[in-house]
Structure formats: structure tokens, C-alpha cells
Amino acid sequence: MVEKFFATCPRGLEALLAEDLAAAGAIDIQTLPGGAHFRGEWACCYAANLNSRIATRILWRVADAPYVREEDIYKLALSVHWPRLFAVERTLRVDVTAQKSPLKSLDFVTLRIKDAVCDRFRSETGARPSVDTRAPDLRISGFLTAERCTIYVDTSGAPLHQRGLRQKVVAAPLKENLAAGILRLYGWQPGTPLLDPMCGGGTFLLEAAQIALGIAPGAHREFAFERLASFDAVLWQKLLAAAHAGEKPAQPMQIYGADRDPVAVRAALANLDRAGLLPAVELIEADILDLDAPAPAGVMVANPPYGERLSELEELAAFYPLLGSALKKHFAGWNCHFFTADKRLPKLMRLTPSRKVPLYNGALDCRLYEFRMVAGSNRKP
Template sequence: MTLLQTFQFFAPCPRGLEALLAQELSQLGARDVRPSDGGVAFAGAPMLMYKVNLQSRLASRVLWKLAERPYRTEEDIYQLARGVEWPALFALENTIKVSVTAVKSPLRSPEFAGLKVKDAVCDAFRAKTGARPSVDTQEPDMRIQLFLTDRMAVVYLDTSGEPLFKRGYRRETGAAPLRENLAAGIVQLSGWNPDEPLLDPMCGSGTILIEAAMLARKIAPGLKRSFAFQQFRDFAPAIWQRIKDEAIAAQTGQPLALFGRDIDARALRHAEANMQAAGVADAITLQQGDYLDAAAPADHGVLVTNPPYGVRLEEQQHLMSLYPQWGNVLKQYFAGWRAYFFTGDMQLAKVIRLKASKRTPLFNGALDCRLFEFVMVKGGNRD
């Protein structure tokens, strides 16, 4: 990898955020930006790859495309991977892991195809050094990704390491916390402006509020963590330091009106710890209390929340009784606000008895979800 050369990359993201991610990548300087289902392909130099890892709020990883060709057999896969000069990319001492994603692949066992990639990597090192790298399936230094369609095979090297939604600030978590890049996307989809008040009345460990604060203050989400590309042979520490210094210089201390509520005192302690670690605790006011007792903290603003949605029958029945009460609270106390509910429960918009002005499909992992928008106007909205 030479610093001036252009390479092809692919950034996966939560499904539903592809258009936002494409816009973000373009703003960071990416070229040939091409959204597809589940991610965005783009081109650029290594400096851009450094910057995307540091700055992207929406990507899950940044994958470097190393090789691509049509295939029919596992031997084709081996030859594809064997054509990569692996010892020029990372050291023998680096541990490796090969993962496979297959969509309509004709191969009987995609996992066996992954083993062929691992064999190709090890054979390349053995031919060059007389030894082979070790496999580590838990915390590898180098993650190699094989992607198979019905006729094409692509080999990627993961430049990120740990997923990019792991910002490095999370100290405490509640049950099933929202992933940070999905939370950042939800905030952006709400159209929230940093000059507006923002309330999460069921804030849990505070992810939505923290991501909003980091967005508003231009805090690069990757500043508190390390990346796999820092172990690449051609890693340029001076350039990386300059990119980080520029990101730090761009931060602001903009005052913000961010408010979080939760009925669970333990969740609020978790949120406080996370906000302190992220460096945004001064921007967010936390309060313990039931959403049903919540008064609006201002005469206008944006409410964004990820309410619980039940898996067991008794949970679903309890929530069904709460939804109309939430609707009443919005109607009584939040005229002049825009409210956004992110949920996997498609019944919410119907049972809350408010007319949703927008329903944005999003995926939380494999779970089909919706971001419901309710624009609260006095005397209106009743469905």
C-alpha cells in the first residue's frame, strides 16, 4: 500500500443508513462512492482510509478490497487469495482470522472456502518466511473477509479491527444497548439541529444523547481507540498523528440542551459513566423519572428514543397498555416538538394513537425496525 495510490474500499453499515453513509464518505473526501444494500463502496488513498476509520459515525468497518474474480470451485477461491502478497501487508507475528459472507453461493460449504483462504495466506507466508501466522478466532490482529455472490468472490482485509461502533467510551451497558453507529444515524435521520433541545425520555445507558453531543461538538468517534491498520507494514505514524491532531483541533465546546430521563437509577449511573468517558457529561442533563410523568424541558425541540419492545407475551401486553399513555403524554406536553421512536414493534404507531408523518425502515442487526416520526401540533395528530 503506497500512500499516494488509490485503492478500493467497502464500508458496511446498518441497513437503512446507506444513503447517509454515502453522504458522509463524500464529505470526508471519498471518490467513486457507490451505495449498495448494507454498505457503501468507495475509492481513495490510505490517508482517506485512516480518516474514515477515525471520523465515520455510521460505518461498521472499513474493508480494503484486495482481490476479486469469478469463481466456481474452492480451488478458484484458493488461487484468488494466493495471488495476494500477504507478507507485504502485515507481519508473520500478527494473528489472523478469516470470515465468510455468502449470498446465493453455489459452494456447498462457504466455511470450507474460508479455510482455503486461510491456507492461501499461510502458504504465502511459508513461501516467504518458512513459517505461518497463527489463527486467533477471538481477538485477531488481522481480520480477512471473503465475500461470495452467486458468481464473484472478493477478498477484503479489515482495516478497522474491532467494529467502528465500539468507540472506546462505553464503560457501562444496560440490557441490549443500541449500537453507537445506529444511534448516530437515528439522530441524523431526525434532522436534529444542535441549536434545538433534544430529549431522550427512556435514555438507558445514554447512547443516543452521547452520539448527538459528539456530532454537535465535532468529536471524532474513533479518537479513544486503536485500529488494525496501525499494524500494517506500510502504516505511516506521522500522517496518522496529523489526521488525529486535525480532528482534535476541529472540536468545539458548543453549549447544548440535551436531556435524558430514565426510570431506572442504575441505567442513569451507567449513562453518567459513559458520558464522562466520552467527554460530554457537561452537555447532558440527566433526571430519574417515568416517561409518563415527563414534562417537556422547552417549548419546542426533538424527542428521540429507543423504547423497550417486548419479546415475551407478557412484555408485549404490558407495552400495549403503555403505548396509548405515551401518546397522551406527547399530546398534552409536547406540542411544538418532533418525536422519533425507534422500535422493532410495528404495532407502536398504531397503538400509540397518533398519526406517524414518516416511517423509515432500519435494521438493528437482523431485526427489521422502524423509525416513526410524529410531528406534534396542538389540536392535531390524533389518529
């Protein structure tokens, strides 16, 4: 049976999300900022959760209608036959987001949707599910536009960027699906040397190693769809077995990482070790300004610090020219990519980007800059 879904993703990666959904068997894919509507059977939903490196959540649409007041939304939620979707023993959480909704209180709308779910259960079963805002079995999402309300059941559970691999977290870690998207935007392929010289907790390294070894991003975690009444365990085990069959044993894959902070290096080592990916990556403690290229040519990807306070901005303004000089000196023949919210970076590095892509890190407006480093000077004689 074909169902309607909505997949969310980091803004700027919608085209890559559509590729993932198509690969999972989705039809009628319609992208919009931050996600894509699509249709598909449950096998498509399972496969998208399992294999998409870009999606954040896969939401199942269960109701949609125009509204004027909160009571209309209550009636819409009440019309859903919730006991057919999941057991009363399942805990739940309700979240509501809106764009240009005339209603004044989203908290009240959230409460009315929750009341409707519980009232429908009580009328059908004589019992009501419990609410758990911290670790619910299932999440119900309401989305309001100026005139319509759509109600979804989240099939993912924990956000899909949480691969279940990262143990140690450093300050301001990059989300895994954003890191995977950055790697794909510039067409990095396994076998091409890859270096993250400011690796932090190792997010780029983890994603690159999984890609190189054919490890599906959702192969080692649980999903909310496993708690739905319609869950097809046989189908899921078949998809999971196919994913595991495609995995390669961890081995050196020309993936390199470095950081000048020993705490970050230890965190990256712990994360790679926990994920069983340590043999695929070479990791050292080193400053990017002193780092030699690990191969004659390759791809560098980095997420340098942005700087929020004036003192940090001044430090970065002094650091960027040194970084530009280090790239010219040590990384001729490399394509170097920097993801940052600091739009001063190219000018202060004294390098002209060959490409720049607007992306968002949460609500933060960022740019992904590419610098093609060539031997000698770029200037014409």
C-alpha cells in the same frame, strides 16, 4: 495510490454513509443494501475510519476473481503477496460470508483462505502468522456471490460503532452508528434541545454530545490499518491532530436524558463520565409518562422496548395509549421520534406519524416514526 474499498453500515443508512465517504475524499461511490463500494487513497481510508459516524467497517479489497470450487478460492488467496501487506508476527482471523454461493461449507472456504495466507507466508519468509479468533491484529474477509469471490483486509479492527466510550451496557443496547444515523435522518442540529426519555445506557446522548462538541467518533480508539505495512504514521497523526483541534470543551448543550430504571440512569452516567461528556448532558431518573418537556420546543428521540413474550406485548399495548396522552399533554411543540420493531405503536398511541422510515437493527426490521406534536387538537373544526 488509489485503492478499492467497501464500507459496511446498518441497512437503511446507505445514503448517509455515502455522504461520510464523500467527505473523506472517496470517489466512485456505489451504494448497495448494507454498504458502499468506493475508491480512494489511504488518506481517504484513514479519514473514513476516523470521521464516519455511520460506517461499521472499512474493508480494503485485495483480490477478486470468479470461482467454481474451493480450490479456486485457495489459489486466489495464495496469489496475494501477504508478506507485503503485514508482518508475519501479526495475528489474524478469517471470516467468510456468502450470497447464493453454490459451495456447501463456508467453514471449509474459511479454512482454505487461512491456509493460503499461511502458505504464502511460509514460502516467502519460512514462517507463518498465528490465528487468533478472539482479538486478532488483522481480519481477512472473504465474500462469495454465486460466481465471484472477493477478499478484503479489514482496516477498522473493532467495529466502528465501538467508539471506545461505552463502559456500562444495559439490555439490548442500540449500536452507536445506528443512533447517529437516526439523529441525522431527522436533521437534528446542535443548539436544538434534544431529549431521550428512555435513555438506557445513553447511546443517543453520547452520540449527540460528541456531535455537539465536534468530537470525531474515532478520535479515541485504535484501528487495524495502524498494523499494516503500508501505514503512514505521519499522515495519520496529521489527520488525528486536525480532529482534536476541532473539539470543544464539554459544556451544557441542551441535551437531556431520563429513564425510569435507576440502573439504566447509573449506566448512562458512568458512560458519559468515562467519555468526559457529563457536563454536556442533563440526566434524571423519571418515567416518560410523568416527564415535563425541558424546553418549549425541541426533538425527542427514543428506542422503547419492543416486547418478545406475550406478556410483554400485552404490557406495551396498555402502555402505548398512555404514552400518546403524555406526549399530547407535555410535549406540544416537539417533534418526537420513536425507533421500534413494534409496528403497532402508532395505532395504539392513537397518533398519526408524519413520517416513517424503514431501518434495520441488525436483522430486525424496524421503523423510525416521527410525530409532530402541536398545541391543541389536530382536528379541523
